[in-house]
Amino acid sequence: xxxxxxxxxxxxxxxxxxxxxxxxxxxxxxxxxxxxxxxxxxxxxxxxxxxxxxxxxxxxxxxxxxxxxxxxxxxxxxxxxxxxxxxxxxxxxxxxxxxxxxxxxxxxxxxxxxxxxxxxxxxxxxxxxxxxxxxxxxxxxxxxxxxxxxxxxxxxxxxxxxxxxxxxxxxxxxxxxxxxxxxxxxxxxxxx
Amino acid sequence: xxxxxxxxxxxxxxxxxxxxxxxxxxxxxxxxxxxxxxxxxxxxxxxxxxxxxxxxxxxxxxxxxxxxxxxxxxxxxxxxxxxxxxxxxxxxxxxxxxxxxxxxxxxxxxxxxxxxxxxxxxxxxxxxxxxxxxxxxxxxxxxxxxxxxxxxxxxxxxxxxxxxxxxxxxxxxxxx
Numbered sequence: 407x408x409x410x411x412x413x414x415x416x417x418x419x420x421x422x423x424x425x426x427x428x429x430x431x432x433x434x435x436x437x438x439x440x441x442x443x444x445x446x447x448x449x450x451x452x453x454x455x456x457x458x459x460x461x462x463x464x465x466x467x468x469x470x471x472x473x474x475x476x477x478x479x480x481x482x483x484x485x486x487x488x489x490x491x492x493x494x495x496x497x498x499x500x501x502x503x504x505x506x507x508x509x510x511x512x513x514x515x516x517x518x519x520x521x522x523x524x525x526x527x528x529x530x531x532x533x534x535x536x537x538x539x540x541x542x543x544x545x546x547x548x549x550x551x552x553x554x555x556x557x558x559x560x561x562x563x564x565x566x567x568x569x570x571x572x573x574x575x576x577x578x579x580x581x582x583x584x585x586x587x588x589x590x591x592x593x594x595x596x597x598x
Numbered sequence: 599x600x601x602x603x604x605x606x607x608x609x610x611x612x613x614x615x616x617x618x619x620x621x622x623x624x625x626x627x628x629x630x631x632x633x634x635x636x637x638x639x640x641x642x643x644x645x646x647x648x649x650x651x652x653x654x655x656x657x658x659x660x661x662x663x664x665x666x667x668x669x670x671x672x673x674x675x676x677x678x679x680x681x682x683x684x685x686x687x688x689x690x691x692x693x694x695x696x697x698x699x700x701x702x703x704x705x706x707x708x709x710x711x712x713x714x715x716x717x718x719x720x721x722x723x724x725x726x727x728x729x730x731x732x733x734x735x736x737x738x739x740x741x742x743x744x745x746x747x748x749x750x751x752x753x754x755x756x757x758x759x760x761x762x763x764x765x766x767x768x769x770x771x772x773x774x
Contacts, residue, residue, distance in 0.1 A: 433657045471619040472688020480692040503657025511651045529769020531650035531734035533762050536747025538727030545720045555717040562721030566628050573629040585714030
């Protein structure tokens with residue numbers, strides 16, 4: 407119970423400005439791996455939430471559509487200061503980095519016809535595509551013992567890449583099946 | 599090319615996609631690419647450039663990438679509407695669902711839904727990466743960069759920034 411009291415006291419001190427700056431840092435530091443910095447700042451440095459709460463928020467965000475890291479920003483902001491807190495945290499995360507990134511990016515794109523820049527961008531996007539595939543493979547590892555999970559991952563991949571179906575069709579087509587199979591297997595696991 | 603109708607079509611499409619982008623925005627990349635190239639808003643090459651640049655600047659990568667598409671389609675207003683369409687709907691959903699979180703935390707159905715959706719999400723993330731690799735890997739050298747990047751990301755604890763930088767340097771030196 408004392409922990410709850412302590413947590414409340416921390417919340418009272420958190421200003422909207424602190425949320426803005428905190429998530430501005432998460433955004434600016436988080437090349438490629440924003441999650442690492444979100445935890446470091448929200449849990450370790452500022453102690454806005456504890457580890458368990460952070461893990462819960464992360465699960466919720468993975469379960470929702472959209473950029474997970476924005477979701478973490480919203481949840482932590484609203485946990486500390488309600489709706490205005492969520493707005494302050496998201497503004498910190500997006501406003502300045504977006505403006506800087508758009509300016510820098512459009513400058514690069516303006517010169518994208520230059521062969522050297524074209525080559526750099528080409529090498530970069532090949533590497534970036536690899537990182538994304540690797541992230542998917544990492545996420546798949548905890549499910550590798552469930553054959554039905556591997557099947558549905560493969561079906562989603564095939565629907566998107568081979569059949570070139572729209573995302574909505576792939577999701578609406580496969581989600582009910584996949585959820586039904588998960589329900590049946592977990593019911594069977596319980597009866598055994 | 600600065601067509602306000604095109605910006606609105608793009609924004610509406612992005613708003614829909616961001617609302618169903620389970621597993622993050624990379625899952626909807628193939629869909630966005632189809633829309634963009636089918637309408638002639640950007641070439642495959644330009645789309646790959648947007649992806650590459652958004653990956654090397656810090657901050658909200660996918661929001662930024664969609665803003666580059668918006669910038670191409672409708673100038674600065676197009677960039678702003680694309681950004682809003684990309685993060686606006688998910689923000690509202692995150693906020694609402696966080697408030698409901700406590701109520702449904704331990705329900706078994708929630709765990710079943712999560713177990714069912716997770717593989718689809720993952721398949722879509724890999725599909726997103728694969729489609730970007732197909733666009734970017736114009737030769738076996740580039741495909742090798744992608745393959746090595748996958749290996750390094752899975753096999754080492756190296757900061758991904760270094761892997762990206764290595765890809766850019768190899769490209770700049772004309773090796774790939």
